[in-house]
Amino acid sequence: MEDKTLIELKKEIQNKEISSYELTKFFLNRIKKIDPKLNAFITVTENDSLKKAKKIDSEIAKGNINPLSGIPIAQKDIFCTKGIKTTCGSKMLENFISPYDATVVEKLDKAGMIIIGKTNMDEFAMGSSNETSYFGDVKNPWNLNCVPGGSSGGSAASVAARLIPCSTGTDTGGSIRQPASLTGVCGIKPTYGRVSRYGMIAFASSLDQAGIFTRTAKDCAILLSHISGYDAKDSTSSKKEVPDYYKDCTKKFEKMKIGIPEEFLDGLDSKVAEVFAESINIFKSNGCEIKKISLKNSKLGVSAYQVVAPAECSSNLSRFDGVRYGFRANDVKDIDELYKKSRSQGFGDEVKRRILIGTYALSTGYYDAYYLKAQKIRTIISKEFQNAFKEVDLIIGPTAPDCAFKLGEKLNDPIAMYLSDIFTVSTNLAGLPAISIPMGFKNKLPLGLQIIGNHFDESKILSLSNHYQNLTDWHMQKPDMLGET
Amino acid sequence: MWESVIGLEIHVQLKTQSKIFSSASTNFGAEQNTQACAIDLGLPGVLPVLNEEAVKMAIKFGIAVGANIENNSIFARKNYFYPDLPKGYQISQYEIPIVSNGSINIDINKKVKKIRITRAHLEEDAGKSIHDLYENESAIDLNRAGTPLIEIVSEPDLSNAEEAVKYLKHIHSLVRYLDISDGNMQEGSFRCDANISLKKSNSSELGIRAEIKNINSFKFVEQAINYEIQRQGEILDSGKSVIQETRLFDPIRNETRSMRSKEEANDYRYFPDPDLLPVSISNNLIESIKLNMPELPNDKKERFIKQYKLTDYDTSILVLDKDLSAYYEKVLEKTDLNPKTTANWIITELLSYANKSNTEVKNYPVSFEGLASLLTYIHEGLISNKQAKIIFEKMWNNGEKPQDIIEKEDIKQISDTMEINKLVDNVIKNHYKSVEEYLSGKDKLFGFFVGEVMKESKGKANPKIVNQLLKEKLRNDK
Numbered sequence: 001m002e003d004k005t006l007i008e009l010k011k012e013i014q015n016k017e018i019s020s021y022e023l024t025k026f027f028l029n030r031i032k033k034i035d036p037k038l039n040a041f042i043t044v045t046e047n048d049s050l051k052k053a054k055k056i057d058s059e060i061a062k063g064n065i066n067p068l069s070g071i072p073i074a075q076k077d078i079f080c081t082k083g084i085k086t087t088c089g090s091k092m093l094e095n096f097i098s099p100y101d102a103t104v105v106e107k108l109d110k111a112g113m114i115i116i117g118k119t120n121m122d123e124f125a126m127g128s129s130n131e132t133s134y135f136g137d138v139k140n141p142w143n144l145n146c147v148p149g150g151s152s153g154g155s156a157a158s159v160a161a162r163l164i165p166c167s168t169g170t171d172t173g174g175s176i177r178q179p180a181s182l183t184g185v186c187g188i189k190p191t192y193g194r195v196s197r198y199g200m201i202a203f204a205s206s207l208d209q210a211g212i213f214t215r216t217a218k219d220c221a222i223l224l225s226h227i228s229g230y231d232a233k234d235s236t237s238s239k240k241e242v243p244d245y246y247k248d249c250t251k252k253f254e255k256m257k258i259g260i261p262e263e264f265l266d267g268l269d270s271k272v273a274e275v276f277a278e279s280i281n282i283f284k285s286n287g288c289e290i291k292k293i294s295l296k297n298s299k300l301g302v303s304a305y306q307v308v309a310p311a312e313c314s315s316n317l318s319r320f321d322g323v324r325y326g327f328r329a330n331d332v333k334d335i336d337e338l339y340k341k342s343r344s345q346g347f348g349d350e351v352k353r354r355i356l357i358g359t360y361a362l363s364t365g366y367y368d369a370y371y372l373k374a375q376k377i378r379t380i381i382s383k384e385f386q387n388a389f390k391e392v393d394l395i396i397g398p399t400a401p402d403c404a405f406k407l408g409e410k411l412n413d414p415i416a417m418y419l420s421d422i423f424t425v426s427t428n429l430a431g432l433p434a435i436s437i438p439m440g441f442k443n444k445l446p447l448g449l450q451i452i453g454n455h456f457d458e459s460k461i462l463s464l465s466n467h468y469q470n471l472t473d474w475h476m477q478k479p480d481m482l483g484e485t
Numbered sequence: 486m487w488e489s490v491i492g493l494e495i496h497v498q499l500k501t502q503s504k505i506f507s508s509a510s511t512n513f514g515a516e517q518n519t520q521a522c523a524i525d526l527g528l529p530g531v532l533p534v535l536n537e538e539a540v541k542m543a544i545k546f547g548i549a550v551g552a553n554i555e556n557n558s559i560f561a562r563k564n565y566f567y568p569d570l571p572k573g574y575q576i577s578q579y580e581i582p583i584v585s586n587g588s589i590n591i592d593i594n595k596k597v598k599k600i601r602i603t604r605a606h607l608e609e610d611a612g613k614s615i616h617d618l619y620e621n622e623s624a625i626d627l628n629r630a631g632t633p634l635i636e637i638v639s640e641p642d643l644s645n646a647e648e649a650v651k652y653l654k655h656i657h658s659l660v661r662y663l664d665i666s667d668g669n670m671q672e673g674s675f676r677c678d679a680n681i682s683l684k685k686s687n688s689s690e691l692g693i694r695a696e697i698k699n700i701n702s703f704k705f706v707e708q709a710i711n712y713e714i715q716r717q718g719e720i721l722d723s724g725k726s727v728i729q730e731t732r733l734f735d736p737i738r739n740e741t742r743s744m745r746s747k748e749e750a751n752d753y754r755y756f757p758d759p760d761l762l763p764v765s766i767s768n769n770l771i772e773s774i775k776l777n778m779p780e781l782p783n784d785k786k787e788r789f790i791k792q793y794k795l796t797d798y799d800t801s802i803l804v805l806d807k808d809l810s811a812y813y814e815k816v817l818e819k820t821d822l823n824p825k826t827t828a829n830w831i832i833t834e835l836l837s838y839a840n841k842s843n844t845e846v847k848n849y850p851v852s853f854e855g856l857a858s859l860l861t862y863i864h865e866g867l868i869s870n871k872q873a874k875i876i877f878e879k880m881w882n883n884g885e886k887p888q889d890i891i892e893k894e895d896i897k898q899i900s901d902t903m904e905i906n907k908l909v910d911n912v913i914k915n916h917y918k919s920v921e922e923y924l925s926g927k928d929k930l931f932g933f934f935v936g937e938v939m940k941e942s943k944g945k946a947n948p949k950i951v952n953q954l955l956k957e958k959l960r961n962d963k
Binding site for chain 2: 088205233324339367
């Protein structure tokens with residue numbers, strides 16, 4: 001059962017071969033058995049999920065069926081969920097219950113899906129290893145001594161370990177794609193503005209984008225159609241019509257021109273390079289033209305990102321001040337102490353580090369040198385991508401420079417940690433859509449292939465991903481969680 | 486020796502139905518925190534959505550002051566911590582405001598002075614901290630959080646308190662004409678910060694300024710500026726220098742006090758708000774708003790002078806308050822009265838009552854219909870001007886109708902010639918000696934006869950007719 005795809009489960013529910021209750025119960029049991037090893041969930045909503053499953057079953061019996069009726073999903077704990085705790089991986093919001101649903105949550109609810117729980121994540125989505133969570137590290141299902149990547153580590157690990165068929169994530173600099181790469185699942189970050197950010201706790205507003213984890217490109221396509229679309233509550237969401245991504249990506253594959261940026265291969269780990277080269281060969285011999293391109297400014301991406309993201313975060317996280325909701329320190333003399341102590345005790349080190357960097361970067365006298373310059377680099381990177389897309393349909397490369405690293409390995413070396421995002425951040429800076437799909441292994445740990453498209457070219461990305469998955473079985477590999485294989 | 490240089494930053498709450506970035510109501514006076522939605526509370530995950538009405542109102546203001554309207558203005562975040570600022574930043578405009586480079590003209594000593602408006606930008610208001618509700622604890626009311634404001638920043642073109650107040654009153658009048666703000670100063674819909682510095686006469690170099698925050702009445706603006714000019718003058722006279730700082734005006738002690746120095750000032754770390762797109766304003770929108778502009782104070786002033794043949798002085802008074810000028814025109818509409826007489830009545834009588842009791846036009850106890858009939862009674866000779874004043878006082882104080890007062894108190898004027906004739910005859914008969922003196926050249930006695938006739942009639946005789954008849958009779962006697 002756990003190996004079934006979303007599409008298969010959808011069919012079984014609609015054909016009444018299985019009830020939503022049975023399905024939900026099955027995954028809840030699996031979470032109970034396996035998650036203590038992984039710590040992928042912060043909250044599991046057992047009672048509510050089963051109650052909802054029963055309700056949906058009775059609706060189905062009456063013939064009221066929605067496209068994804070009765071299928072469970074895990075929500076990253078960054079999405080506000082009415083009545084369910086939304087912690088954002090922080091002590092600051094340890095007991096916060098949102099009075100409203102995020103648009104993504106609302107849309108999936110409308111499609112008939114059942115929230116089974118909220119997944120663990122780096123605190124306020126700041127991290128690439130899921131080690132900054134107040135609720136403990138998430139372990140990589142392929143090797144429990146390794147990190148699952150971050151920040152959406154819990155969402156990625158739970159799908160990899162088959163605790164759930166699909167989950168949501170958010171990606172500011174690689175927070176969907178990098179963990180997807182490290183856990184061997186499919187993770188898409190759509191074009192900036194494709195999915196509403198309303199109700200998604202902001203890290204860096206101009207970079208944040210919600211997306212999906214699944215095991216196959218086709219499942220990804222189905223879910224993406226459901227969460228996409230204009231939202232009057234998010235001024236930065238796009239009014240562009242949402243295509244039927246499933247239909248688009250399952251159409252007969254048409255020849256594509258694929259670009260490979262030389263810069264992505266410079267000094268690349270030899271095993272990663274080897275695995276990537278195999279993927280290139282598959283594309284070459286299956287209807288794709290490969291073209292070497294240059295994105296020479298993309299190497300500036302991490303630096304620009306490390307200014308823009310902290311700058312925005314320093315402002316976005318100001319609301320967590322202990323005044324209206326969230327953690328409030330005890331024994332304070334005055335309002336200044338209330339702020340200082342609540343924020344010092346409520347935030348973890350990585351969050352504080354970024355707030356400090358961002359505050360500095362926006363300060364009078366430094367704004368031009370840091371923030372403005374970073375924004376200029378951003379424009380340059382965007383233009384560079386635009387030029388590349390005049391020549392090629394899609395751009396590919398490894399998602400991350402290496403496979404999953406050991407827990408604790410990079411925790412005290414922020415620069416090394418930030419470089420985990422070297423291949424992913426520039427797409428966020430340019431607002432482009434990109435996916436990571438499994439492309440092989442190194443040391444029995446998965447490696448991801450990143451496919452980057454032009455704005456709103458999700459259909460093309462998914463089409464190539466599906467094409468690749470029809471030709472390979474990397475996405476069918478699964479970690480041995482219970483001695484099952 | 487010192488010349489004062491003053492610039493004002495005026496905060497005007499816009500009268501939109503809902504807040505600038507949320508759909509919560511902007512009504513004043515609701516129970517605390519009942520008009521603050523998730524967005525106003527700054528809950529995690531919420532996003533602002535711009536209220537287009539607020540944008541249109543800002544454009545209207547820009548057009549009225551002949552300013553440049555920016556086609557793509559930018560919202561920026563002004564970051565600082567304050568308990569009644571829920572997000573830890575205020576959404577405002579910084580580098581590219583919606584309105585820039587405008588001006589208005591004010592009259593100073595019968596000369597026109599142009600006051601330049603540097604910019605006017607859109608922003609959200611903060612909530613309110615309440616310190617006297619609980620012992621040892623402060624409370625926060627976020628009903629006001631997110632109310633749309635335009636902040637109107639002038640160049641330092643104002644030279645003294647009088648000019649500053651005049652400018653402030655002009656802007657106040659303008660925003661009410663434009664119907665973009667209720668301008669209610671007690672409720673904080675219209676408040677200002679004053680930047681004041683002194684420079685040596687004949688020097689072009691500006692001195693160090695102090696900013697006085699949040700002054701919410703015309704009178705306080707005048708007092709605060711005058712106090713500050715004196716304070717800075719004394720400092721400079723003693724050879725010391727003024728410190729750049731923010732000060733507060735205390736109306737009870739009539740003084741300004743230091744709030745924070747430049748060193749203690751916040752670094753607001755402005756940057757473009759990534760949650761909001763640039764405010765895209767098409768020229769078509771600007772044109773369509775231009776076409777639907779209401780009559781503005783200056784246009785109305787010209788029209789009044791031409792149409793009603795009023796003096797410049799009278800017009801200025803009537804026109805400054807949009808509601809008052811409307812009241813005036815409604816009185817005229819109701820009657821065939823002379824516009825000048827009507828204006829005089831409003832300015833000398835009605836306004837003296839209104840100003841004494843600080844009553845706004847919409848709360849006048851005397852309706853325009855009431856005033857119109859009172860003035861008609863004078864015009865028809867039914868009552869004298871003097872009687873009218875007595876009646877008006879009763880109308881104002883008790884809200885009675887003039888016809889009721891006249892009937893009840895029996896103060897109708899006697900205009901019947903036959904009746905007055907009798908009275909005149911009596912007076913002439915009873916003061917025969919005086920008549921002789923008058924006839925022998927003591928012209929001054931005429932007034933005495935008039936007074937006697939009025940006395941006989943208990944003040945009710947129409948003085949015009951009394952005069953006329955007396956003259957005739959006494960001439961006949963000659």
